[in-house]
Amino acid sequence: MLLIFGVPIQALTGQLMVGLINGAFYSLLSLGVAIIFGMLRIANFVHGAQYMLGAFVAWFLLNLPNIFPGVGLPAVGYWSALFLAPLIVFAVGALIEFLFIRRVYDLDHAYSLLLTIGLTMVIEGLFRLQYGSSGQPYEIPELLMGGRNLGFMFLPYYRVWVILVSVIVCFATWFIIERTKLGAYLRAATEDPELVRAFGINVPMMLMLTYGFGVGLAGFAGVMAAPIYQVSPGMGQNLIIIVFAVVVVGGMGSILGAIISGFLLGIVEGLTKVFWPEASTTVIFVIMALILLVRPNGLIGKVAK
Amino acid sequence: MTAIVLKQEPATRLEWEKVALFVLLGFALVAPAFLYPLFLVRILTFVLFASAYNLIFGYAGLLGFGHAAFFGLASYAVAQSTKTWPITPELAIIFGVSVSAIAGAVFGWLAIRRQGLYFAMITLALAQIVYFFFAQVDWAHGEDGIQSVPRGHFLGLIDLSSNTVMYYFVLGVFLVGFLFSLRVVASPYGEALKAVRDNEARAISLGYNANRIRLIAFTISAGLAGLAGGLNALSFQLASLSDVHYLLSAEVILMVLIGGAATTIGPVLGAIVVVVMQNYFAQFGAWVLVVQGAIFVACVLGMRNGIVGTVDTIAKTWLKRARKE
Numbered sequence: 001m002l003l004i005f006g007v008p009i010q011a012l013t014g015q016l017m018v019g020l021i022n023g024a025f026y027s028l029l030s031l032g033v034a035i036i037f038g039m040l041r042i043a044n045f046v047h048g049a050q051y052m053l054g055a056f057v058a059w060f061l062l063n064l065p066n067i068f069p070g071v072g073l074p075a076v077g078y079w080s081a082l083f084l085a086p087l088i089v090f091a092v093g094a095l096i097e098f099l100f101i102r103r104v105y106d107l108d109h110a111y112s113l114l115l116t117i118g119l120t121m122v123i124e125g126l127f128r129l130q131y132g133s134s135g136q137p138y139e140i141p142e143l144l145m146g147g148r149n150l151g152f153m154f155l156p157y158y159r160v161w162v163i164l165v166s167v168i169v170c171f172a173t174w175f176i177i178e179r180t181k182l183g184a185y186l187r188a189a190t191e192d193p194e195l196v197r198a199f200g201i202n203v204p205m206m207l208m209l210t211y212g213f214g215v216g217l218a219g220f221a222g223v224m225a226a227p228i229y230q231v232s233p234g235m236g237q238n239l240i241i242i243v244f245a246v247v248v249v250g251g252m253g254s255i256l257g258a259i260i261s262g263f264l265l266g267i268v269e270g271l272t273k274v275f276w277p278e279a280s281t282t283v284i285f286v287i288m289a290l291i292l293l294v295r296p297n298g299l300i301g302k303v304a305k
Numbered sequence: 306m307t308a309i310v311l312k313q314e315p316a317t318r319l320e321w322e323k324v325a326l327f328v329l330l331g332f333a334l335v336a337p338a339f340l341y342p343l344f345l346v347r348i349l350t351f352v353l354f355a356s357a358y359n360l361i362f363g364y365a366g367l368l369g370f371g372h373a374a375f376f377g378l379a380s381y382a383v384a385q386s387t388k389t390w391p392i393t394p395e396l397a398i399i400f401g402v403s404v405s406a407i408a409g410a411v412f413g414w415l416a417i418r419r420q421g422l423y424f425a426m427i428t429l430a431l432a433q434i435v436y437f438f439f440a441q442v443d444w445a446h447g448e449d450g451i452q453s454v455p456r457g458h459f460l461g462l463i464d465l466s467s468n469t470v471m472y473y474f475v476l477g478v479f480l481v482g483f484l485f486s487l488r489v490v491a492s493p494y495g496e497a498l499k500a501v502r503d504n505e506a507r508a509i510s511l512g513y514n515a516n517r518i519r520l521i522a523f524t525i526s527a528g529l530a531g532l533a534g535g536l537n538a539l540s541f542q543l544a545s546l547s548d549v550h551y552l553l554s555a556e557v558i559l560m561v562l563i564g565g566a567a568t569t570i571g572p573v574l575g576a577i578v579v580v581v582m583q584n585y586f587a588q589f590g591a592w593v594l595v596v597q598g599a600i601f602v603a604c605v606l607g608m609r610n611g612i613v614g615t616v617d618t619i620a621k622t623w624l625k626r627a628r629k630e
Contacts (some may be wrong), residue, residue: 043422103606109422110368110558111605117555118601125594241551243431248423281437285430289415292427296418 003119007274019270021159021228024166027262028221029239030246031170031255032214035177038253039210042101045116047243048236049123050089050215054222055231056127057085059136076120078126081223089219094212101211102204120203127233162224177255185209245288251298253289261299312501321620322570329573332475342472343540348580349479350537355572356486357529357561363567364490365522366502370425371432372530372557375405377549379531383438384451384544394539395466401529401535409527413520429551436549450545454538475536482532485567489525498522563604565613574612
């Protein structure tokens with residue numbers, strides 16, 4: 001058996017794959033958090049619960065005939081859920097912004113932090129009441145079942161799909177915000193809302209849609225995650241803290257930084273599992289501390305205001 | 306962003322605040338006669354914890370989101386040291402406070418490079434390291450925590466096994482910690498701290514080292530949070546993962562916020578309200594998380610001025626009416 005640093009290569013590549021998958025989710029989630037943070041100045045603690053919501057919406061859609069028996073609703077599968085669930089989570093997010101978030105824009109950050117923590121507790125608590133802490137299974141779509149043995153590792157198709165799609169979605173989002181006119185309006189609306197309003201743009205609406213969009217990304221990540229991790233109320237709970245650390249590493253309001261550091265930290269975490277399993281839960285936070293020492297503004301940080 | 310801190314304390318506050326503090330102290334002295342002592346201990350430790358947090362949140366203007374780490378570090382340090390070494394409770398608490406203060410100095414040194422929400426995220430991430438440390442090391446016993454911690458004899462003389470005796474011991478230590486925090490705020494250093502919070506550039510131009518002033522506040526605050534955590538572990542004879550959980554860090558922000566940041570009595574009232582509410586809502590069983598979350602949301606949306614701000618307004622209108630008559 002081939003060994004690298006005394007570790008079988010299968011274990012190494014296997015964990016590398018796990019790291020890449022986790023990294024894909026860190027990236028998708030940090031991207032949404034970075035957008036909401038950069039544009040709205042809100043630390044969206046409820047992002048993890050919204051990711052969980054995305055997974056549950058996909059699960060609901062698949063189980064519609066069982067949940068409402070006799071109505072004759074069809075089971076909505078993975079491919080439709082991939083579009084429907086983010087839209088539904090987007091709508092929920094927009095509603096949350098309309099009802100709660102917009103009331104704390106002008107207040108100290110402590111208010112928005114506590115508000116989103118409270119919302120997290122309510123959402124997760126309600127799902128826990130209904131589903132306990134156990135997970136609901138969600139099948140991998142037929143088209144992506146199975147995988148290929150490359151000799152040095154087994155490559156499951158669904159995981160390859162997740163990584164590819166995450167990369168595409170992440171960079172498409174980066175392109176929209178940094179390189180298009182819509183993105184320019186968005187950035188302008190947060191820099192100087194008064195001026196943008198004078199141009200006849202509905203700024204509150206724009207902020208609502210931005211929040212919804214960031215949250216929709218979390219919903220999308222949730223659907224993608226459903227076949228890999230089980231659909232359970234606690235699936236986003238500890239993830240959000242890691243995501244916050246990823247955003248810190250990526251740098252102040254940097255969308256590209258969030259994407260890159262998401263993948264990087266996922267891989268580092270995966271490799272830590274091979275070489276020092278006990279440290280794998282904390283390695284991301286330790287790296288964050290080290291990055292802060294060397295580059296206080298993060299990997300790709302603009303100078304802090 | 307509007308400041309949450311009132312720049313100048315209204316004259317009416319000084320009147321009612323002092324009266325209220327003395328009433329509360331009087332109540333604390335006789336309360337074990339009709340309330341369960343350990344419930345009162347819970348209130349005292351959380352008042353101390355909230356006052357410690359108020360030092361950095363209210364007076365230094367730093368939104369720390371990892372203060373449970375310092376509460377929990379001392380909690381575990383006290384629990385483990387009294388269980389394994391033959392030391393008296395006061396030495397165990399001094400040991401716990403030192404551990405928390407050192408951790409506070411290190412975490413603060415790392416985190417004060419950034420401010421605002423970033424400070425919150427960084428302190429949260431650092432606190433999470435502490436959480437996973439205690440979740441994984443063998444001697445902390447994971448989910449079970451360190452149980453049946455011996456209370457021991459104060460100074461090797463006074464047996465603390467009775468809940469009432471324990472309560473008065475906690476009250477004594479609490480008063481030392483609480484008065485110390487008041488002394489810090491009222492000292493010349495406290496004035497410098499507020500100056501840095503209100504106008505950093507100006508304070509620096511006057512020759513103050515802003516980051517060192519913040520770091521000192523963070524370290525003191527961590528030490529006092531440790532004092533609260535150590536007392537808590539000793540009284541309840543338990544150190545568990547909920548002592549280092551991020552929800553505790555969130556709760557302490559809530560206490561200071563609904564009481565009134567950068568005031569003396571705000572954290573006191575806030576902590577009392579939150580502990581009493583939690584005690585009441587504990588009966589809802591599975592609904593606890595939902596109810597607690599709803600309280601967070603309601604407090605944020607409904608208690609903008611905090612208890613102190615609200616009472617200030619009422620006191621002002623009373624005073625006006627009294628002057629007219």
